[in-house]
Amino acid sequence: MLKFPIYLDYSATTPVDPRVAAKMIPWLTEHFGNPASRSHAYGWDAEAAVEEAREQVAKLVNADPKEIVWTSGATESNNLAIKGAAHFYSGKGKHIITLRTEHKAVLDTFRELEREGFEATYLDPKEDGLIDLDAFRAALRPDTVLVSIMFVNNEIGVIQPIAEIGEICREKGIIFHVDAAQATGKVVIDLDKLKVDLMSFSAHKTYGPKGIGALYVRRKPRIRLEAQMHGGGHERGLRSGTLATHQIVGMGEAFRIAREEMGAENERIRMLRDRLLKGLQDIEATYVNGDLEARVPHNLNISFAYVEGESLIMAIKEVAVSSGSACTSASLEPSYVLRALGREDELAHSSIRFSIGRFTTEEEIDFTIDLLHRKIGKLRELSPLWEMVKEGIDLNTVQWAHH
Amino acid sequence: MFAPVYLDHNASAPLLDAVREAMLPWLGARFGNASSRHEYGRAARRAIDDARARVAAAVGAHPTEVVFTSGGSEANNLFIKGAAARMKPGLVQVSAIEHPCVREPARQLVRAGWTLAEMPADADGRVELDALDVRAQLVSVMAANNETGVLQDISAFATAAKRQGAWLHTDAVQALGKIPVDFRALGVAAMTLSAHKIGGPQGAGALVLDKRVDLEPLIAGGGHERGLRSGTENIAAIVGFGVACEEAVAALGARREAMQAQRALIERCVAEQGGSVFGAGAERLPNTCYFALPGIDGETLVGKLDRAGFAVASGAACSSASPEPSRTLTAMGVAADLARGAVRVSVGASTTMQDVNDFCGALARVADELRGLRAMAAA
Amino acid sequence: MAYSDKLLDHYENPRNVGSFGKEDDDVGTGMVGAPACGDVMKLQIKVGADGIIEDAKFKTYGCGSAIASSSLVTEWVKGKTLDQALEIKNTAIAEELALPPVKIHCSILAEDAIKAAVEDYRKKHGTTSSADAA
Numbered sequence: 021m022l023k024f025p026i027y028l029d030y031s032a033t034t035p036v037d038p039r040v041a042a043k044m045i046p047w048l049t050e051h052f053g054n055p056a057s058r059s060h061a062y063g064w065d066a067e068a069a070v071e072e073a074r075e076q077v078a079k080l081v082n083a084d085p086k087e088i089v090w091t092s093g094a095t096e097s098n099n100l101a102i103k104g105a106a107h108f109y110s111g112k113g114k115h116i117i118t119l120r121t122e123h124k125a126v127l128d129t130f131r132e133l134e135r136e137g138f139e140a141t142y143l144d145p146k147e148d149g150l151i152d153l154d155a156f157r158a159a160l161r162p163d164t165v166l167v168s169i170m171f172v173n174n175e176i177g178v179i180q181p182i183a184e185i186g187e188i189c190r191e192k193g194i195i196f197h198v199d200a201a202q203a204t205g206k207v208v209i210d211l212d213k214l215k216v217d218l219m220s221f222s223a224h225k226t227y228g229p230k231g232i233g234a235l236y237v238r239r240k241p242r243i244r245l246e247a248q249m250h251g252g253g254h255e256r257g258l259r260s261g262t263l264a265t266h267q268i269v270g271m272g273e274a275f276r277i278a279r280e281e282m283g284a285e286n287e288r289i290r291m292l293r294d295r296l297l298k299g300l301q302d303i304e305a306t307y308v309n310g311d312l313e314a315r316v317p318h319n320l321n322i323s324f325a326y327v328e329g330e331s332l333i334m335a336i337k338e339v340a341v342s343s344g345s346a347c348t349s350a351s352l353e354p355s356y357v358l359r360a361l362g363r364e365d366e367l368a369h370s371s372i373r374f375s376i377g378r379f380t381t382e383e384e385i386d387f388t389i390d391l392l393h394r395k396i397g398k399l400r401e402l403s404p405l406w407e408m409v410k411e412g413i414d415l416n417t418v419q420w421a422h423h
Numbered sequence: 424m425f426a427p428v429y430l431d432h433n434a435s436a437p438l439l440d441a442v443r444e445a446m447l448p449w450l451g452a453r454f455g456n457a458s459s460r461h462e463y464g465r466a467a468r469r470a471i472d473d474a475r476a477r478v479a480a481a482v483g484a485h486p487t488e489v490v491f492t493s494g495g496s497e498a499n500n501l502f503i504k505g506a507a508a509r510m511k512p513g514l515v516q517v518s519a520i521e522h523p524c525v526r527e528p529a530r531q532l533v534r535a536g537w538t539l540a541e542m543p544a545d546a547d548g549r550v551e552l553d554a555l556d557v558r559a560q561l562v563s564v565m566a567a568n569n570e571t572g573v574l575q576d577i578s579a580f581a582t583a584a585k586r587q588g589a590w591l592h593t594d595a596v597q598a599l600g601k602i603p604v605d606f607r608a609l610g611v612a613a614m615t616l617s618a619h620k621i622g623g624p625q626g627a628g629a630l631v632l633d634k635r636v637d638l639e640p641l642i643a644g645g646g647h648e649r650g651l652r653s654g655t656e657n658i659a660a661i662v663g664f665g666v667a668c669e670e671a672v673a674a675l676g677a678r679r680e681a682m683q684a685q686r687a688l689i690e691r692c693v694a695e696q697g698g699s700v701f702g703a704g705a706e707r708l709p710n711t712c713y714f715a716l717p718g719i720d721g722e723t724l725v726g727k728l729d730r731a732g733f734a735v736a737s738g739a740a741c742s743s744a745s746p747e748p749s750r751t752l753t754a755m756g757v758a759a760d761l762a763r764g765a766v767r768v769s770v771g772a773s774t775t776m777q778d779v780n781d782f783c784g785a786l787a788r789v790a791d792e793l794r795g796l797r798a799m800a801a802a
Numbered sequence: 803m804a805y806s807d808k809l810l811d812h813y814e815n816p817r818n819v820g821s822f823g824k825e826d827d828d829v830g831t832g833m834v835g836a837p838a839c840g841d842v843m844k845l846q847i848k849v850g851a852d853g854i855i856e857d858a859k860f861k862t863y864g865c866g867s868a869i870a871s872s873s874l875v876t877e878w879v880k881g882k883t884l885d886q887a888l889e890i891k892n893t894a895i896a897e898e899l900a901l902p903p904v905k906i907h908c909s910i911l912a913e914d915a916i917k918a919a920v921e922d923y924r925k926k927h928g929t930t931s932s933a934d935a936a
Contacts (some may be wrong), residue, residue, distance in 0.1 A: 025462055032464070033456035033655065041450045048443050048624065050426065054435035060725075060734035061427060063434075092493035092626070092642075095654030099642045125644025125653060132643050224655060229450060231493065231626045231657025248641055250531055251496045251524025260524055261496030262435065262619065264626030264660065328840055330865040333460065334813060340461035364837075402819055402869060404844035404861040405837060420836030421918075 025340040026384045030225075030318060030377030031174050031202060032342055036270065037227035037378065043273040044229065047266035055263055066265045073272025077221065080275040081200075081209040083236055089255045090263055093233035094201035095125040096248075097220035098168075100235055100259065101197045102129045104245030105218060106138060106166050109195060113163030117141045119151055119170070119180075120360040126168050126199055147362055148311035149178040157188060166195045171203035171219075175357040175373055176310030177319025179207055186215030195243065201225050201233075205278030206286065206316040211236060217243045223267070227378060228274030232267035235259075289376050290317035292385050296374060299389030303396050305409075309358055309371060320374040323363065324396050326405040327370045335395040339388050342373045427734045428778045432620075432771030433569050433597060433711060434736055438663070439622035439772065445666040446624065449659035457656045458647070467658050474665025478629055481668035482595075482616065483605035490630045490651045491661055495596040495617035496524035498630035499563075501641045501652065502592045502613045503528040507561055508639035512536035516559040518550040518575070519543050519754035525563050525594055537561075544754045547705035548573035555583050562591045566598035566614075570751045570767055571702035572711025574602065581610035590636055596620050596628075600671030601679070601708045606631050616668075618660065622772055623667030627660035678772060682709040685770045685779045690714070692783035696790050701752060701765065710771060715764030719793050724766050727789040733782050736767045805866065806900035812870035817877055820859040822846045830923025832915045841868045841908065845915035847879060847887070849923055855879050855887055860915075867905035871895050871912040884920045 027035075036044075047069065055070045057063025071085070078085040091097045106116060118130055120142045130140045141159045146152050151169060167189050169180050182198055189196035197218040203209060205226045211219065219236040223229055237243050237258065251260030297320055300306060305325040324332065329343035343355070358371055374388070400406040405415060429437065449470065455463025457471050472486070479486040492498045503525065507515065517529045519541040533539050542554035542564070548571045550564050562584050567574050577593050584591035590612040598604050600621035606614055613636060618627040630651075632638065638651055645653040689712045690700055698716040715721065721737040728735055748762035770779065805813075821844075822829045828849050835841040841864035848857040858876040862869045874895060879887045895901075895909035 027463060029456075029459060029461065029463070032459045033454060035452075035454040036450045038451075044450065045447075048438050048446065054431075054619075054625075057431060057434050057734075057736065060431065060729045060736075062429060062431070062734050092497070092657070093654045095644050096493070096642050098644060123644065124646070128643035128645070128653065222655075224456075229657075229659065230655055231660050249497055249500045249524070250527030251500070251522065253523070260500075260527070261494050262617075262625055264494075264619075264624065266624065267626050267657075267660075326863065328864050328868075330840075331813075331869055334866040337461070340455075340459070340463050342459060342461075402816060402861055403863045404833065404842050405863045407821065407844075407861060415837065420838070420842070421834050421914075 022383060022387055024338050026338060026388060028339050028341050028374045028376060028380065028384070028388065030380075031177075031373065031375035033224050033230065034227045034377055035379065036229055037274060037277060039277060040228055040270050040273045044266045044270040047269050051265070055265055069265055070263060070268050073268045076272035076276040077234055080204060080279045081211050081219065081221075081236065083211040084239060087211075087236050087239050089235045089237055089258045090268060091233045091235055091259055092231055093224070094199065094220045094222035095233075097222075097233050097235040098123070098125040098197075098199055099129050100245065100248050101218040101220060102126065102166065102168055103133065104248060104258075105195045105197065105243065106133050107246040108244050109165050110138075113161075113165040114138045115141070115161050115164045116166045116168070117143065117156070117159055117164060118168045119143050119145055121145050121149060121173055121175075121357045122168065122170050123174055123199055123201070126170065130168075145360055149173060149176045149309070149361055150311055150314060151180050151185065153181065153184060153188075156185065160188070160192060160194070164192070164194050166197065168197040168199065170199040171209070172200070172206060172316050173310065173357065174202045175355060176321045176361075177202075177316045177375075178310045179203075179314045179316060182216065183214055190215040202316070204275065205282045206318055211238075223271035223274055226274050226278050229267045229270040232264060232271045234271070285378060286317050289380070292376050292380055292382065293317050293320055295382065296320055296376070296385050296389060299385070300392055303393060309361060309363065318376050320376075321371055322374070323358070323371045325370060326403045326409060327396055327399045329370045329372065331399060332370060332372060332395065335399060336391055338391060342375075343371060427729065427732045428781060430733055430735045430768045430770060430774065430778070430782060432774075433572075433767065433769035435619050435625065436622045436771050437773050438624060439667060439670055441670055442623055442663045442666045446659045446663040449662055457658060458645070467656070470658055470662050471656055474661045477665035478616065478668045479631075481672040482599070482614070482631060483607045484631045487649075488606070488631050488634065490632055490648045491656065491664075492628045492630060492652055493626060493657070494619070494628040495594065495615050497641065498615040498617075498628045499524045499594055500528045501630050501638070502615070502632070503561070503563060504531065505638035505641060505651075506590055506592075506613075506636055507532050507535065507537060509637040510560060513560040514538045514540060514556055514558045515561040516540050516542055516554075516556060517563045518565065520548060520550065520568050520751040521563060521565055522569060522594060522596075525565070529563065544751075546756050548702040548751065548755050549705050550575050552576065552579055552583060555580065557587050559587070560589050562589050564591070564593055566593045566595040566604065567602065567708050568702075568751055569597050570749055570765070571705075571713045571755075572597070572708035572769075573702040573705045574598070574707060577609045577611060584612075585610065597708060599668070600675065601682070601710055603675065612636050618664035618667055621667050621671040624660045624663040626657055627664040629664070674772065679709050682770050682774075685774055685776065686710060686712050688776075688779050688783060689768055692786055696787065699761070701755065701757065710769050712768045714766060714768075715761050716790055717761075717764070718797060719764055719790060721763055721765045723793065724764070724789065727793065728785060731785040731789055733785055736769075737765060805902075809867065809870045809899040809901070812873040812899070813866040816869055816873040818857075818859050818873065819861065821861060822848055822857075822859055827926065830919040830921070830926070832918025832920070832922060834914045834918050835864070835911055837863065840864060841911055843868065843872050843911050843915045845872060845875065845912075845919045847919045847923060849884065853883055855882050855884070864911075865905070865908065867899070867901055867908040868911060870899055871901070871908045872915065874898060875912045875916055879916060884923065887916055888920055890916055
């Protein structure tokens with residue numbers, strides 16, 4: 021039996037895995053201590069649970085538990101990493117580099133640093149969404165102090181060449197931060213090999229709870245940060261504030277499951293994604309956004325030309341998907357990520373991000389394919405652009421009445 | 424787990440049943456991202472709006488004045504650093520008894536060109552209004568101290584601050600749920616709240632903020648919470664926070680009397696042991712008893728009580744790893760020897776009269792034992 | 803975003819979808835908006851010898867509110883004279899469909915589409931007002 025709406029928006033957030041919830045609930049009942057309480061068992065128990073979770077998170081990315089700092093989520097991690105490192109090392113230089121297709125949590129933080137006097141370079145990705153390594157090398161300057169590139173893009177799912185970028189940064193002594201919110205459980209992350217200095221994680225994109233994340237802070241060579249939240253000196257002074265034990269426990273369990281199951285799970289998800297792609301590709305005038313090879317299997321971002329994205333989302337309300345990223349979908353702007361790939365606006369307007377996850381079924385995929393066929397057909401019937409294209413008119417030659 | 428009697432509610436209060444019930448669906452089938460426009464997301468957005476209204480109602484604020492954060496520490500940091508960032512550096516004043524998550528961000532401002540001055544407290548732990556400098560632009564005084572429970576005259580500070588055009592912030596994390604807290608009546612520019620001190624979950628708090636205050640966010644990216652606090656909302660915790668606020672305020676009248684009676688019993692017992700209660704001369708939270716028994720080390724007493732089955736604190740949880748005497752007591756002019764004996768007992772919604780009676784018995788036994796040891800050592 | 807039942811009805815069951823011959827003498831065509839803005843509306847009116855709009859058709863590329871707005875105006879213009887059609891204001895469209903504030907531009911576009919269609923018809927007939935057409 022299909023349950024509606026079918027959830028195909030796993031990149032926005034994932035359900036908490038029932039096993040994760042089961043592990044969290046005791047921490048919402050009998051175990052309620054403050055992990056910073058040092059004088060009684062309630063506190064000690066909580067502290068032990070927090071440390072076990074830290075190990076689980078570290079294990080997924082092959083890091084030392086001491087390198088993991090808890091935060092309230094990837095957005096805070098990105099802020100802490102970027103501002104914290106830029107401030108701490110600002111004596112070495114004030115030039116910072118990122119990609120135009122990064123998450124807002126990175127872009128907005130860069131803008132803030134610009135207001136403080138840093139100089140930022142926003143690299144254009146190639147048409148396939150991947151970083152242009154030559155352009156990247158060319159952008160480096162003697163005063164470049166920090167580079168921030170996301171591991172997996174949240175909208176188009178492309179995987180950036182983190183290993184190569186890391187080598188370049190390390191060679192030049194530049195701090196390298198990676199937003200891996202969309203990468204955990206989807207790609208293998210080995211921080212023993214990758215030359216990454218700082219990496220942001222989120223629990224709720226990997227079947228853990230919302231409100232908890234972590235920042236990896238390399239110890240060898242040691243990376244230092246200026247804290248953003250000061251107080252009781254929690255997390256070795258890098259992040260003060262009472263930690264939510266149940267959420268941390270949940271993140272630990274979610275990352276443990278991810279480590280143990282990602283191999284098999286990703287194969288199953290790849291099969292579903294390929295089925296979806298095949299099913300949608302025979303609709304005329306559809307384009308996949310972003311490289312299909314260097315891409316997580318969970319993501320399919322497709323533009324249906326001559327159909328407007330929001331009306332399409334309304335038409336396919338039996339499936340919960342996203343047009344553009346969740347954070348920006350309150351605005352009417354076309355996706356800035358697709359624009360950065362050089363997509364024409366009318367294509368950017370009609371893009372849909374399907375993101376597949378742990379609980380997606382083949383039946384759900386088949387229903388979605390059929391639904392899209394019907395609804396795209398109907399909306400194109402309605403579309404004056406489609407009519408003109410069918411009449412052989414080149415839309416680029418039309419004088420539009422902008423207003 | 425062996426379950427000691429929990430008398431450390433000022434560190435963290437057990438989750439209320441109604442809160443847990445309200446939260447669980449958000450760890451299950453209702454998992455949407457509140458920024459998503461499909462039904463999963465819209466349901467999450469409605470839940471957040473609803474929680475915001477409950478939090479606002481509990482403290483006499485407008486829902487749009489509530490900015491959700493990951494907790495009290497973040498809210499304090501957000502206000503102090505955020506407000507300062509949009510002002511010309513001047514004088515910032517915080518009381519000498521503030522929690523580190525107010526004191527430390529205030530100290531950070533010094534690097535940005537601010538001058539920091541602390542306002543001292545009197546022997547009973549009351550912050551001295553006279554110490555407010557007319558040049559101060561940014562002032563923070565906690566509504567109730569986490570260790571002593573001593574209440575501050577926030578309205579008086581607010582009136583004075585207003586007169587000189589300063590923003591007054593109050594950390595009301597300990598006050599909420601224990602005494603009435605009214606944002607409008609207090610007249611402060613900003614106020615910090617925390618969920619887990621009132622039977623809500625850890626991981627949620629709020630800054631209640633007068634919209635005239637221009638604030639730079641601490642966490643950028645995505646524009647959540649009117650741009651003041653980005654990041655996917657922690658819906659389960661926010662929902663729990665809303666219910667906890669409602670429960671705390673609804674039960675306040677009855678609970679206050681119960682807490683007062685329980686504390687009176689504890690303090691009688693402390694007096695029988697020849698102990699002294701800190702801040703006893705001041706108005707205090709009804710649930711907090713901060714005391715020392717002469718000649719008995721606080722850490723030792725707390726350890727013994729823990730083994731006897733009672734969870735209490737020797738100081739603020741955050742700083743309890745440090746062997747130094749409490750800053751609050753030092754600020755009150757308490758001699759270091761006596762301060763090292765400090766033990767905090769804080770009762771709460773789940774505490775029964777039986778718990779308190781048992782505690783008094785245990786305190787007497789443990790104190791006798793420790794005094795016996797001391798006598799033996801002296802002999 | 804919560805949409806009104808009327809809006810959803812027009813979106814799900816749009817009225818008068820289609821096209822008339824653009825070159826037909828009795829047809830006025832208005833095409834407004836731009837793909838880059840996310841909305842393109844094409845409204846066509848068929849005008850009788852008596853100067854009354856006999857029929858109307860539309861095609862719209864745009865959000866649900868844009869589709870509903872254009873569907874609604876095809877119903878509204880029918881039976882009206884050109885001048886009466888020009889009196890349809892975007893506020894009336896917005897009110898009828900209970901458009902949320904961020905979607906008001908859709909009603910403006912629909913009003914513009916009527917104006918453009920009428921103008922196109924009048925251009926074909928070398929007239930500028932209904933007085934001349936009569």
